[in-house]
Amino acid sequence: MGVMLHDEEIEHLTTVLYDLYGYDFNHYARASLKRRVMRLMTIDRVPSFAELLHKVKTEPSYLPQVVQGLTVNVTEMFRDPAVFKTIRETVLPVLATHPFIRIWHAGCSTGEEVYSMAILLEEANLLHRSLLYATDLNPVVIEQIKNGIFPMSQMKNYSENYILSGGKKDFSSYYTAKYNWAKFDERLKSRMIVSTHNLVSDRSFNEFQIIFCRNVLIYFDKELQDRVLTLFDESLDQLGFLVLGTKENLRFTSIAGNYSPFSIKDKIWRKTS
Amino acid sequence: MAENQLNTFQVVVIGGSAGSLETVLAMAQALPAQMQAVIIIVLHRKNDPESILENLLSYKTQVPVREVEDKDEIQPGNIYIAPPDYHLLIEDERTFSLDSSEKVHFSKPSIDVTFESVANVFRQRSIGILLSGANADGAAGLLKIRKAGGTTIAQDPVSAEVGYMPQQAIDLGAAGMVLDEIALISSFKELLNA
The missing domain is CATH 3.40.50.150 (Vaccinia Virus protein VP39)
Structure with missing residues (x-):
């Protein structure tokens, strides 16, 4: 993953997600949330954080993908x-x-x-x-x-x-x-x-x-x-x-x-x- | 321990895959009983609920060994092992966190993930050591440590049981030093005394 995000950027994103859509990621553990955001940007080919923020703010239809991307959905039957x-x-x-x-x-x-x-x-x-x-x-x-x-x-x-x-x-x-x-x-x-x-x-x-x-x-x-x-x-x-x-x-x-x-x-x- | 020492402990993070276990055990054996550093070990291995690695390491050293649980405190003078089936992250200077997300380089724990996380938080206090393996995991993370001003060592691919992994790091320009096992262990000891 190429981009490196700063804590302030993560905070900016979580604030926007909460204010606009009511999804509260504020108290998610920083280290893994940062990885999720970077992964989302890589998968969706969003070249910069500014563009990600713009997309989140202006395209409500992008929200499900963001929620899907920021949450971890790895599970298995009878795990452990x-x-x-x-x-x-x-x-x-x-x-x-x-x-x-x-x-x-x-x-x-x-x-x-x-x-x-x-x-x-x-x-x-x-x-x-x-x-x-x-x-x-x-x-x-x-x-x-x-x-x-x-x-x-x-x-x-x-x-x-x-x-x-x-x-x-x-x-x-x-x-x-x-x-x-x-x-x-x-x-x-x-x-x-x-x-x-x-x-x-x-x-x-x-x-x-x-x-x-x-x-x-x-x-x-x-x-x-x-x-x-x-x-x-x-x-x-x-x-x-x-x-x-x-x-x-x-x-x-x-x-x-x-x-x-x-x-x-x-x-x-x-x-x- | 003085407060200023607490804030300046070094963080040695060791990554290994196929053929690295003996080297890791030899490194543990070389440790002084009292040390200021934090040692983090990330090995590719099967999910064993019996914590075999923790036991093997405990035979070799007086330093306390712990397989990390979520939000465990990071304390100088300990060896921490990444648990199987989780990525090990550094939440902040004082706290580990775990992540059960997708594999990276077919691996969980991934060496890259922990190397990068250590580089982000501990910057030039990071020491990254990449050992034997047949996987490309670790090379990119080692480069992150080097770019953050940390110290980086790759095991000499010729001396490693499987040279592919350290070779990847060397090709990427991530290795500040390339050392065979004997030299690697003696520099490891020196770095801990520094």
Whole structure:
């Protein structure tokens, strides 16, 4: 990447995005946001920061591409299989004691993790009494969750992850292959509620037994991390579970005192008060 | 430690791919138990949840070794390892951050990403060392460190197990010094004492 952006330029862009469109990137971690902006400029062949700013200000139709570009949409099914194995073996039996299970996948991008969880629930015979809320700030990726169509090229990797997570079935029984795409069974989707939700600006909307927010907080500064964790805290049932990314931690955060480690290596915490 | 020393610690960032592990371990073994610098290691490797690299390094040195978690504090006198499946960034002088975005040069962590981030924040206090590998990752980042006024070393491609990666850096004019393993380790020690 050729251009080198300055902090003031990043601030200028985030101010414009907020003032004109209400998207608040102000408390995104600077180092990665800077990389995202430079990447966006490279991909869209925008030669200078001034031109990027002009485009953002004068072309509202460019906004979805900007939001798509500034947010990271890398995810996979059963990412970190050991985490899903723990959920399968020790979290699901606890969830099963609830008559009805509400799950929130916050910032879930294209939804691979939501489908993974739906598969676990189905195998535990819990899917019919569960609801999976899948949210992301980006309306483009939300549509992909609804479609339930994922690249066929990923299926070998996902199948291996699935087996490592303790899956016993033939993974291909969950989808229909068509050309280069795998379309996942409608019954997995039937228990999903898919919606846009911005963790920065939107509020709590329900009470959940488990919240997944993996590899989202890494893009936020500590102040915003604390705000979002407070939102999760307000949205979790007593004794609810919080699942973060494998390199994220509740330690030193404002809500740490209300949680005890359930599986430290898998970054699963349980609400205690 | 005096406040002025705290603000002037050097940051050594070591990048390696295929064939670099033995050299990294030999470098760790050469470290004094007490040092002021920050050492950051970015190696291409498989996603191992067992932290094998952290354990291997801990056998070789008294210096504390830590695989970085998001927003960890940067403290002089430590070795930090980029975790597998994340890019390691420098948020500011005191803070790491992680990024799980697209691979760069088919790699995550990418050496280029960390080299560039170190160059942006630590400027002339950066020391970049690029070791053996079969990948073009690291060359562009090493050039960023050099242009920021930092010190840059490429392992001599002839002495490296796989010479392709350091050769890329040399071709790009990113390497201030080109050293074989023995010379590299002795200059590494000198730079830390400087």
